[in-house]
Amino acid sequence: MVAIERGALILSILFVFASVGLKAQTTVTGTIIDKESKDPIPFVNVVFAGTTVGSVSNMDGNYKIQTTEPYTQVQFSFIGYKTVTRSIKPGEENKIDVRLEPEATLLNEVEVTVDNKREKYRNKNNPAVDLVREMIDHKRQNRIESYNFVEYEEYEKLQMSLSNVSNKFKERRLFRKYKWLFDNVDTTAIEGKALLPIYLQETISDKYFRKSPEKKKTVQKAHQKVSFDDYVDNQGLSTYLNYLYNDIDIYDNNITILTNQFLSPIADAAPTFYKFYITDTLKDVTPKLIELVFVPRNASDFLFQGKLFVTLDSNYAVQKVDMTVNKNINLNWVRELYVEQDFEKGEDSKYHVVKSRMRADFGLSKDRGGIYGERLVSYKNFTINNERQDSFYENKEQSSATAEAPANKDINDESYWLEHRHDSLSRAESKVYQNIDSLQKMPSFKRTMDIATLLLAGYKSFGWWELGPVNTFYSFNPVEGFRLRIGGRTTTRFSERLYLETYGAYGFKDEKWKYYLGATYSFTGKSIWQFPVKSLRVAYQHDTKIPGQELQFVQEDNFLLSFKRGVNDKWLYNDIWTVDYLNEFDNHFSYRLGFKNWKQMPTGGLYYTIQNNETSTTIQELTTTELSLELRWAPGEQFYQGKSYRIPIPNRYPIFTMRFIGGVKGVFNSQYNYQNLALNIYKRVYLSQFGYTDIVVEGGYIMGKVPFPLLAIHRANQTYSYQLQSYNLMNFLEFVSDKYVSVNFDHYFNGFIFNKIPLLKKLKWREVATFKILYGSLRNENDPYHNASQFVFPVNDQGVPTTYSLTNEPYMEASFGIANIFKLLRFDLVRRLSYYDHPEVPKWGIRGRFKFDF
Template sequence: MDICVRAVVYGIWIVIGVLTGAWQASAQTTVRGVVADADTKEPLPFVNIVFKGTTIGSTTDINGRYTITTHTTNEELHFSFLGYKTVIRKVKVGETQEMNVRLTSDAQVLQEVTVTTQGRERYRNKNNPAVDLVREMIEHKEQNRMTHYDYVEYEQYEKLQMSLSNLSDKFKERKLFRKYKWMFENVDTTTIKGKALLPIYLQENLTDKYYQRSPEQNKSVVKAHQKVSFDDYIDNQGVSTYLNYLYNDIDIYENNITLLTNQFLSPIANSAPTFYKFYITDTLKDQTPKLVELSFAPRDAGGFLFQGRLYVTLDSNYAVQRVDMTVNKNINLNWVRELFINQEFEQMEDGKFQVVKSRMRADFGITQGRGGLYGERVVSYKNFVINQPRPEGFFDGEKKQQEKEAEGHTEEYWLANRHDSLSHAESKVYQNIDSLQKVPSFRRTMDIATLLLAGYKSFGWWELGPVNTFYSFNPVEGFRLRVGGRTTPKFNERLYFETYGAYGFKDEKWKYFLSATYSFTGKSIWQFPVRTLRVSYQHDMKIPGQELQFIQEDNFLLSFKRGVNDKWLYNDIWVVDYLHEFDNHISYRVGFKNWKQMPAGGLRYERESEDLLQPVPNVVTSEINLEFRWAPGEQFYQGKLYRIPIPNRYPIFTARFVGGIKNLFNSQYNYQNVALNIYKRVYLSQFGYTDVVLEGGYIFGTVPFPLLAIHRANQTYSYQLQSYNLMNFLEFVSDKYVSLSFDHYFNGFIFNKIPLLKKLKWREVATFKLLYGSIRQENDPRYNSAVFAFPTNDQGVETTYSLRPEPYMEASAGIANIFKLIRVDVVKRLSYLDHPEVSQWGIRARFKFDF
């Protein structure tokens, strides 16, 4: 399962699930139709449509179409557009209706402003003054950006809040929520007219920001920080990180703007005239400097593009003075019902305009007619200081103030230093959520939700789980039962224990695991940056060559496998491991591993002696392990089991060294194994993005095949990103190899242009994986009888191979976002098709949660 999903959903939506259930909103009024010119009958884009007395509004798209929905009882709908007389229409409350409107020109208004033809002629970029203006803005982008200055410093205030929206009276009266009625007294009906908001999450930051252009350096000093905490149930820091990733900083001058895990093309990107239509819809001559209202809309209504208005200065800067934009309702975006972005700019002492306030609002929900989740991020900037150098070494100091120093400020401090005041409902959210977590029934409900979503049931100092490993089956063990758990910080903040026991009813053997971990930071062993020492012992089973990401090997769903799956290992593994992470996301790991592996099932360890194959009962190795990892700018969500990275534009480098030492604790071999892995996500704007992974490795020394690189195979029916999905377990081994994989997500670039598929909001994916390697003669049983013979099947045919002379290749094409959760791939194996018991084609699926 792809887990930006489960982990973050578990982080945020666990609270929503407890508080919301499946409530019904009040009666819904929906109006849709087309607005056109009364004389020419041409559709009018960007017409303002609003319910009287509210801020509930919409605009027509490039084809004059609109849809507007409200849960209020307002009966009047206003249609207004520059150069036309306003039209007022009555609507039927609580019904869905179609309303086509014709607007009549207002000659008096037209004499006061300069406007374009508003779509009455075929749209062209050539000789279009709006496009000429955009090109001037593009040419002047760099001089209007903050990075144009040699030095900049300012104070930044950030507020991020999440609220449940449109709770009906019927919902509040449900038996489940009777004990929480006092929470509903904090509903806010004033911030967004037409929406009733119940705040459930709030975080605030006050930060001093410093920038130097050459050499480019940044520094942030967090002066104050506070947020709602659910630390007993979720990774609170991870939730904060993920929410900030969804509500990313917006720079209108960037070519691409990342929001809600997707990249949107800026309306003033270098290629904007190719993807957008532009119109001059007003001139504001009473402003200084004079402003032009520039309206824009996507040429492709389904693309990851904005629509809205830019207010542009007509002086020599061609700078943005204000931005109001949203996205088209036809966009291939999950769960998002509404999205609004507003930015305000002010003129600095040097005449340039810089952003002073940025506001992003998003309304999430499954359907239009039900309640949902409303989120808002407001960032404001003040106290700008331009081009005043800082002393040498200033940027080399502490980048971020210690967390404890930034927390614990009094409410008086916040009242004096907030750039914006909190609403009445927001001001109570800290106290209300803290009180809610002390209610026994709420804690019981959260415990159940944690068990179902994260797999653990907490008993205070002890957690039982993970539950998805309690039952599984395989050809060697038959039915397998397992139970285990681990201590929590309530047991000891520095020392942690974990254990499990399992029993196979076919092989009638017990398996078990025990570990002890010491935290040198005095914080949880899962809290970044980690610095721990871990000692563990495991007696259990494993499939050679199966490496899983974000999932346990004995997960019940992985019990279902294709083909022959009888080559297993019994393992006795001692591990001592030290991990040290730094704030700059450089980390290193040093460890020792003693591993005794014994073949099981259909796997045999055999060595040729006097022309006969003699069985070898086990392989014992002692290894020194070194790992270096650098992940610049990395962010992640820390789940109960795994740390799930949040992708960004930076590469991740991982280098590993393993050294086997003969005769140390009965070790039988000397060898050295080096490997390098590089991961990079490449964003391609409107064409989606590609995940690229390059890996290579080399093994020095003479070793049998169990100690060679056993390439990652997958015989389950799930699609695994890091494995070869049509390769059999233990099919290929190498002592030197290089691999390259591409996984491209088109984000609906093709399907959005096909009417039926456009409504389904499916997304295209394509992958290609290549693996090339070989085995030196000293490690190949065909040339060296001292190493183990390759495994065979029941007919005596070898089932393990070298990759020489051609590479292993497979490709897939698939559809993602089916029911907004499922990805299905058709996979084709492109080489080594003559191997026994292999599949040339396959269908694989996985769960993937995306916006």
């Protein structure tokens, strides 16, 4: 559920007006072959006659170009062949296959050798590959990291637009009130596309880099952006969009774009995955440049295709990059993707990037409306080897900001931006700030966004109060039967510092009320959702719970989770008082101090019983008081703040979480002394063309003599929803331990296998595989089979135990899944690999989840 909430919330604003409208387009497609050999010809220039609008043919000779302008002719040209011009019908789809005729050259003597075989591409004795290897060898000296000190000014512009906005679309009844907005459609920015800007953010920063010891510093001098404060997390939206449109370094081995890793055309392993061709030599510039064309050996791999312009001097540096991706790549929602970079020669004769532009067009289908996004980054005042003191990098308050632009301050003064932005805005872009501000003041737009927020996030706002989440209003379970719940919480319109939340629920089978009351106070004076948080929360809850069920980013009484496999009758009634203090720091280290008084009462098929010889004693309730400390460090962490959960945006850094819980006997009727220590480490490992792996390592140790409800009840899942951090074929309360260690592997192949299978690659499915292993044990003092004073493990209706400790054998399960089904669904075939002799346990299962990815 987390992925669908993240993607839906972030893109909901952008897709509000995106629909099926299509501006009348001229489309020309076809195949180009050699007239004599009948072989396809790659890299043929295909343009609308008299313009520079066009493309080149791919390795199979196929091409496609589009425009909304009324051009009537298309021109085909390639070195060594006669240029061909063909007529087309404007506003229609044109299919034109072309046979290019080699240019005739008169020679005194000609020797002709007929070879019907197409020459096989080889790396050996290939001057293009030799050039690439020189570039690889010189990468270190061409990177910014080769300097001891570097500083420069960076201007960033990130904009999103509705694309292919047709007149038919604009005339719909739904949008009649917004005709003034559609007057801002831009048909000049990108040939063949009608764009309506709906989001824009600009940032000017000073960047500093020190090589040894490595240190980076950013001083933000000015920032402005379109704001959707009432509906989404603006800071999180900016973070997520920058995550999609990542910084690009052509000298990196792997380039991350749209959450995927692409192998750079000058990566160390590039000659293994790419084909290279020298197509031109530019002799009228200094130094001379080589035009180098590169294409993937396998068109379905996560690779680029395009051109590099390489300097023919001692640097072998990149002077210009123009590249895109093959349309056969399994990129979700992405119709087009382009990367352009320009480099400039510095005073030290080395080349550094001065402009980087990335463009992407998203949509549900090839031709209908969608979202166009562009990130432009330009660099000025590039200075090298300007040594600064260590204190400069450590002092975050120190800045080089000008008087007109204080550091880290939003600036909406257009006169400042006219003077300082590196690149001027288009007419349409210059109006987007005012237009979106006016749009959000319209009652009809507010109603539309309220409905979108209700459907996607589950909350309906009523100003200072919001009702939700709606997916918990109705559910059912064996203990409560039919359960109704209603609740809500205050918003920042009520108070920036104080946040209140409550709900009430009623079970029609047990005929009991459940409820929750909570209050959170923010010491920062900002929302309790705004990083960094410093808050105190006090809450009381009287409700039901399944022992051992811990869900990620999902409410436990979600309606869809009411459907469970097997026997699900072991529940608890809980009375829980909590006091929680959270303090987060800018470096993403945080600590949490907690107090918890917990009274648990077994219900349904769960009983707390002590069996001593022939005497059986039933315990009606168990009370504990706990003091806790949690330390968390997530270096470089980025996230999107949803309506209910903070949703992390994975990066290459690990996340460490350590928890200590101490039970204190005698405090507020607490019955036990114990100490619980646990450590969790999460790391995403990127494997370039082979996808990425999420690894979670966790271990814990409980000191003290406690009954099974206070042991580590391992996370089980009896729902049909695949839970990443739970054991999906383990029964609730099946295993308990007082010491354990577990490792989870979730590998995402990103279509690496399916993309090479002709029938499957059209579906754009993606393979996933998981493996989970859990080791644990139980000391004799906590094992009811060795200590008669402990609670007896639960049993089923036949008196067979259903709770166990892990023996010398670990619990294991593995799965293979297919993701990206209909671009939203993932299904896993899960196999349990141990402990088959336990009652009511399945060996196989199919589980599904929503997953929104690019």
